[in-house]
Amino acid sequence: MSRSFSLLITTKNRLEALKITLHKIDFLLQREDVECLLYDDGSTDGTVKFIETNYPYIKLFKNKTSLGLIHNRNVLLNQCKGDYAISLDDDAHFLSDYVVENIVAYFEAHPNCGVIACRVFWGYEMPLEIQTNELPTRVKGFVGCAHVWNLIAWHDIPNYPEWFVFYGEEDFASFQLFKKQWEVHYVPQLLVQHRVEVKSRKNDKDYAQRQRRSFRSGWYLYFLFYPWNSIPKKIAYTLWMQLKTKIFKRDIRAAKGLGLAILDVIVNFPRLMKESNRITSKEMENYNNLVPTKIYWNPENEK
Structure with a gap:
């Protein structure tokens, strides 16, 4: 056919x-x-x-x-x-x-x-x-x-x-x-x-904007889909990782992006509640058992 x-x-x-x-x-x-x-x-x-x-x-x-x-x-x-x-x-x-x-x-x-x-x-x-x-x-x-x-x-x-x-x-x-x-x-x-x-993207002019959109999209997804009891832990973990890997290392542009991302979540919170399609705890368990998204591939003979 x-x-x-x-x-x-x-x-x-x-x-x-x-x-x-x-x-x-x-x-x-x-x-x-x-x-x-x-x-x-x-x-x-x-x-x-x-x-x-x-x-x-x-x-x-x-x-x-x-x-x-x-x-x-x-x-x-x-x-x-x-x-x-x-x-x-x-x-x-x-x-x-x-x-x-x-x-x-x-x-x-x-x-x-x-x-x-x-x-x-x-x-x-x-x-x-x-x-x-x-x-x-x-x-x-x-x-x-x-x-x-x-x-x-x-x-x-x-x-x-x-x-x-x-x-x-x-x-x-x-x-x-x-x-x-x-x-x-x-x-x-x-x-x-x-x-x-x-790696070269860190030098781009829109680096801070990319960081902002990347941070907030993850939090948007938590509030749209995740069971309520799992959201605080996810938010706390991602905040800590950003502080540890970027902010404490004085990545000023990342810090700016993080702050703006938090404001974006606050502004869009009513929309997040209205458009949520939350999965159950059992569905969350099944989802977490899936293989993570494969973003980057490298040939087996290259490191």
Whole structure:
């Protein structure tokens, strides 16, 4: 039985990275069973003109002013027509072969799988070895830069929360899937290179903003999904770890991000209560027994 795919990309002012990605995934763009939807979030670097000139077959969505990554992902996921939606960052591309075939085979063999989490290598240079001995496994969640939705599962849960702004939306979806008995599976046969050096991000201008959004998204998730009796301990532990690993080491930008994150939780507390979808203590136990989200992959012959 033939299946159709939607390839989803969001971008903003990263034309050079996007050019590389589109070149690398041309083998997918040329397939008749794959549609590509690209959302430009108010770029000023000529992205829209480049796509319209060079990729007229890409379905282009565009904002005059930025509406945010999560908003754009929601639109794309609700507009795509495929059976499955491959979501890639604008600086990520596949290294593995038989991408479409592996996706179809896996979803058809695992009907309870709502999202496939790809194996992701982070770095500007291609890894020396791309083979792995890892086997597919059920995991807690997935990362945004490279994953595949079974669109039946997507339409069975709420949209990503746009008020998160950035960070945490994939974990939000993972909890919603868990509540609906859908599963997230890590499938190492699908290897993606995310052309980012994580260590260098600490030097970026938006480091404090990233810290703020990262801190608060974790606390948002506690109040949205965790049993009440487990929340105080989780909050206390994460606060202590941030103090120990960042604040006491005089990471001023992290301290600023932490303080603002606490204020964000206070401001959004009524919304957190209204939109909560709390799991039971037994469900929490089952969830904690799942394999943690696999974020970074390194070749077995590299340390």
